[in-house]
Amino acid sequence: MITRRNFMQGVAAAGAVTATATTLALAARGAKAASPTSHKIRRGVATYSYQEEVYVHAMTVEDCLREMSDIGAKHFELIAEMLVPDFPNPSTQWVDQWHRWIEKYDLHPACYTQFIDSIRTKTHVLSTEEGVQTMMRDIRLAKLLGIPRIRALVGTPIDILEATVPHLEKENIWLGVEIHFPIPLKGRLVERLRKIADKTDHFGFVPDFGIFQNKPNPFMRDRMIRDGAITEKAAKYVENAWENKVPKDTVKAEVAKMSAGPGAEGFIEVTYMIQPADPRDLLPFMAKCRHIHGKTWGLTEDDVDPAIDLTQVIPTLIQGGYDGAIATEYEGQRMVQDVYPMSAVEMVRRHQVMLRRLLGEI
Amino acid sequence: MQDRYVIMDTGFKNTVQGGNTTGYQFDIRIPYYRGVYLSAVHTLDLTVDGTPVAATDMHITVAGKTFTIAQMYEADSVRWGFGDPATLLVKKPDGLKPGIHAFKIGIVIRKSYLPATDPEHLYADFPGLWKDGKYSTFLESPTVITKRMTLVQ
Numbered sequence: 001m002i003t004r005r006n007f008m009q010g011v012a013a014a015g016a017v018t019a020t021a022t023t024l025a026l027a028a029r030g031a032k033a034a035s036p037t038s039h040k041i042r043r044g045v046a047t048y049s050y051q052e053e054v055y056v057h058a059m060t061v062e063d064c065l066r067e068m069s070d071i072g073a074k075h076f077e078l079i080a081e082m083l084v085p086d087f088p089n090p091s092t093q094w095v096d097q098w099h100r101w102i103e104k105y106d107l108h109p110a111c112y113t114q115f116i117d118s119i120r121t122k123t124h125v126l127s128t129e130e131g132v133q134t135m136m137r138d139i140r141l142a143k144l145l146g147i148p149r150i151r152a153l154v155g156t157p158i159d160i161l162e163a164t165v166p167h168l169e170k171e172n173i174w175l176g177v178e179i180h181f182p183i184p185l186k187g188r189l190v191e192r193l194r195k196i197a198d199k200t201d202h203f204g205f206v207p208d209f210g211i212f213q214n215k216p217n218p219f220m221r222d223r224m225i226r227d228g229a230i231t232e233k234a235a236k237y238v239e240n241a242w243e244n245k246v247p248k249d250t251v252k253a254e255v256a257k258m259s260a261g262p263g264a265e266g267f268i269e270v271t272y273m274i275q276p277a278d279p280r281d282l283l284p285f286m287a288k289c290r291h292i293h294g295k296t297w298g299l300t301e302d303d304v305d306p307a308i309d310l311t312q313v314i315p316t317l318i319q320g321g322y323d324g325a326i327a328t329e330y331e332g333q334r335m336v337q338d339v340y341p342m343s344a345v346e347m348v349r350r351h352q353v354m355l356r357r358l359l360g361e362i
Numbered sequence: 363m364q365d366r367y368v369i370m371d372t373g374f375k376n377t378v379q380g381g382n383t384t385g386y387q388f389d390i391r392i393p394y395y396r397g398v399y400l401s402a403v404h405t406l407d408l409t410v411d412g413t414p415v416a417a418t419d420m421h422i423t424v425a426g427k428t429f430t431i432a433q434m435y436e437a438d439s440v441r442w443g444f445g446d447p448a449t450l451l452v453k454k455p456d457g458l459k460p461g462i463h464a465f466k467i468g469i470v471i472r473k474s475y476l477p478a479t480d481p482e483h484l485y486a487d488f489p490g491l492w493k494d495g496k497y498s499t500f501l502e503s504p505t506v507i508t509k510r511m512t513l514v515q
Contacts, residue, residue, distance in 0.1 A: 051395040055364050055445040081396035082444045118474045119499065120438050121401040125478040155476035155485070182487050189484040273489075334363050341366075 040323040041314075043355055044068070044075035044110055046293060047083055049330035049344045054082060058342055062101055067345060069105035071352050075325035077111040077151065077291070080141055088137050095144055102146065110325040111149040111206070111291045112142035114175075116156045131160030132167065139171050149291050150175045151206045154183055161196060161203075168202040176206035176291055181213065182273060185281035197288045204288035208329070209308055210295040214276040216242065217307040219297045219335040221267070226338060229263025238264075238271050248272045276309075279316035286320035297332035298343070299350035303357070314358040326355060368393045369465060369509040370447055376457030376515060383457040385419075386513070389447040393505040394471050397444040400424055400437035404472040405504065408450065411464050415452055423449040462512050468504035476500045 045068045053059035059067075061083050068076050084090050090098075102109065116134055118126045126134065142150055152161065152175055161177065168175050177193055179185065190205070197203045216239045224230045234255055241251045248268065255264050282289065299305045328351040330344050337343075356362045373389030392398065406422075408415040417431040424434075424442045428451070442448060476485060480497045491497055 048395060051444075052364060052367075055391065055395075056367055057445070079396055081398070085443075087397060087441060087443070115396065116474060117399060117402060119472055119478050120399065122404065122435055122472075124438070153475055155474070157477040158482065158484070182489070184487055187487055188482075189487070192482060192484055269489075334365075337364075337366055 039318040039359065040321065041317060041359060042075040042108075042110070042325040043073045043352060043359075044077060044325040044327035045071075045073045045348055045352075046077040046111075046113070046327040046329040047079050048077075048113070049328060049333075049348050051079075051082060051344075052333045052337065053342055053344055059345075065101050065105050065107060067348075069107055071349055073328065073348075073352055074106060075108045075110040075327070077113055077293075077325075077327040077329075078109055078145065078147060079113040080138070080145070081113075081115060084141070084145075088141050090141075090144075098145055109145060109147040111151050111176075111327065112138060112145070112147040114138045114150045114152050114156075116153060116160065118155075118157055118160070126157075126160070128157075128159045128163050131157060132163045135160065135164040135175075136167060139167060139173050142173060143171060148172075148174060151291060151293075152177045154178045154180045154189070158192065161193070165196065165200050165203055169200060172202075174202050174204065174290055176204045176289070178206045178208055178293065179211060180208045181210040182275075183211075185211070185277050194285055194288070197285070204290055205285065206291045206293060207282060207289055208293040208295050209310065209313065209326075210293075211277040212279065212310065212313050213274055213307050214309045215307045216271050216274065217297050217335075219307075219332045220270070223335040223338070224261075224263050224267060227263075228261060230261040230267050231258070231264075234258050234260030234264050235267060238268055242271045242274070279313045282316065283320045286317070286322055289322060290324040292317075292322075292324060292326045294326040294328040294351060294355065296328065296330055296347065296351045297335060298330070298347050299354060301350075303350045303353040305351070305354060310354070310358055314355075328352060328355070363393055363395060363505070364391070365393060365505060365507050367391060368469075368505070368507045369467060369511075371511075373447065373449065374463075374511045374513060376513065377451055383455075385452045385454040386457045387449050387451045388465070388511070389449050390467065391445055391447055392442055392471065393469055393507070394473075395444070397441050397446070398471060400429070400434055400440040400442050402472050402474075403434055403442075404470040404501065405468065406431060406434070406470075407468040407504070408452070409466040410452070410458075419453040421451040421453075423451065458513050460513050460515060462510055464508070464510050466506065466508045468506045470502060470504050472501065474499075 047064055050059055050064050081087050120126055183189055221235050225232050251268055296305050297307055328348050330347045333344055368391055370389040376383045377385045377387045420431050421428050422434055429437055476499050478499050486492050
């Protein structure tokens with residue numbers, strides 16, 4: 001049986017064995033990239049991070065708010081469909097309570113997570129007008145809760161987005177479409193959305209740091225090994241082969257000889273999809289980015305993210321004058337739930353320490 | 363997502379109506395990180411003790427209202443809240459016998475992360491959406507949860 005302590009030691013080791021990860025940690029610590037006053041980047045948390053704790057009632061809404069305040073991640077992002085009772089119509093009493101909490105914990109809600117649910121039933125795809133009505137539902141609730149920005153999913157239909165813009169202008173709400181892996185920064189979708197953004201100050205982008213993933217995700221790998229989806233030997237082979245740029249077809253052929261497990265092929269695909277975006281590609285439209293998802297699947301005890309390296313990303317954001325929050329979005333819970341339930345508070349904290357270092361706060 | 367918590371420890375019992383045992387019931391929570399319209403449940407398959415249960419033998423109670431599976435697929439104004447128990451009711455004369463029972467649920471939540479159509483060909487960077495000149499939107503494979511639970515009565 002793997003204990004939580006063993007597991008965390010394993011995680012730390014996974015980060016430490018890679019020379020690159022260690023170098024990154026040292027670089028991050030040594031970096032004097034920014035002084036606290038020379039940038040406009042604010043720290044926050046996406047409440048997505050605390051989903052497991054909220055689901056099993058280990059944390060209440062107020063617990064989430066207090067925690068974000070305690071760690072100084074005050075510019076947070078709210079998933080209303082996770083935390084607001086009686087969504088989309090919370091009671092007046094609850095809304096009043098919400099505002100008292102925001103004041104008590106000195107928080108600045110930065111972004112509201114929107115879900116269009118555009119395929120509403122098996123057979124009913126929302127019309128443009130119905131999509132706008134869904135957007136209005138969320139614009140209304142965001143305003144009621146004092147949240148000035150909305151994140152839309154990367155796959156929100158273009159017609160709905162375009163038809164929503166006049167309402168955003170009228171209601172003075174900004175909406176950003178998430179740029180989520182594997183959408184490239186220089187691709188057709190971003191180019192198309194930039195055409196909308198060019199015409200208004202109320203529309204733009206929410207980059208997700210998953211686009212900067214530069215190493216295999218060890219938390220996913222270890223879960224797949226524990227689940228028997230792939231053998232440890234095969235997983236190590238694939239990762240080394242990827243690192244050494246062995247062609248994918250060669251790796252597939254080798255793994256086919258290994259009794260590598262039912263998930264081996266998928267593991268190869270996921271590993272070979274890793275292609276970190278160049279943060280400099282954000283510079284031409286940095287002013288259109290007003291919120292960021294600080295994606296992480298977990299960090300070592302010395303606050304190194306073994307899969308998503310931000311040492312070049314944060315300085316580029318500062319250089320480009322990024323004016324907005326980075327909301328830590330911890331997505332590793334689904335990978336470690338079997339050995340390390342309720343991991344979010346700790347992992348978010350580690351990510352926040354990493355951000356503080358990269359931002360020159362410590 | 364939240365797999366280990368989806369089938370709840372509490373709530374499993376035979377259903378008694380008017381003095382008759384008409385079936386059995388247990389509680390599940392949504393395998394997702396937010397609440398959804400009930401109509402976002404795209405498929406829901408249940409196997410008990412190795413035998414698949416027909417959809418027509420199932421009802422689901424969400425937010426105090428009970429639906430057939432067919433009604434659930436159309437329930438686009440009912441919210442299944444995040445972490446809120448829904449009760450699955452299975453029709454079975456005399457219910458289940460006391461003792462251990464094996465449950466397996468396969469559930470797909472339709473998340474609409476990508477649009478139903480892509481007329482401007484903007485989503486080709488997502489692997490698998492465009493195939494042979496044809497676009498089909500992304501649907502996850504079922505979340506499968508198994509659990510063994512003891513029935514007392």
